[in-house]
Amino acid sequence: MEYRGSDFYDNPDHFERYMERRKAEENANDTLEKPVFQELLGCVKGLRILDIGCGDANFGRECLANGCAAYVGLEGSINMVHAGRKTLEGWDGQIVHARMEDWDYPQAEYDLVLSRLAIHYVQDLNSLLQNIYQTLKPNGRLLFSIEHPVITSTLQPSGTRTHWVVDNYFTEGYREQQWMGGIVYKYHRSIETYFIALQKAGFVVEQLRESKPVRAHFLTDETYERRLRIPLFLFYSAKKK
Incomplete structure (x- = not known):
């Protein structure tokens, strides 16, 4: 079966496999993505936050624990919505079941919009x-x-990775990936395209980062050295004029 985005996690088998993967030691989300994201994030105290593609809302709970004034998580998967609402039990946060493309965004409501790998x-x-x-x-x-984008560019129409060889980099569009027992589609675009799109929307791009590994975040030299081979994640921090 083929999926585009959050509906992948509404398959119970995919959802269970994903949640188990996130618990694994040295998983890429916790060792590579989260440290850079937190560094760019800084202090959230007093901020009104919208989290797009919030998943199980564990990061939202951290934001609330660190003093954000309000937290709204936007999530398209109903399985993730249920998980997120359970995560925020006892906290003054909200999870909204809606696709990020379809939600009616309120005017001038938030100090900070977040999105992690969505x-x-x-x-x-x-x-x-x-x-x-x-x-x-x-x-x-x-x-x-x-x-x-060097990762999404390796996903070819066959759905197989080309041994980390960047290919068809400037040919943008959906790429097929066989992942955790299903087929998921990710939209490949270049680093430049993301940058220009941010500028076109009116943003000032303040920082661009890649997921360069830090040895302290890994249990073993083997995993650390393997993660030095290729960047898995890209980060943009931008400000509204």
């Missing part, structure tokens, strides 16, 4: 960024991570 599923990036721009307050920030 925007690479979206085809109409320009419309999404325009919605995010208008939902931010003046000087509000957007911070997001995506699967690195």
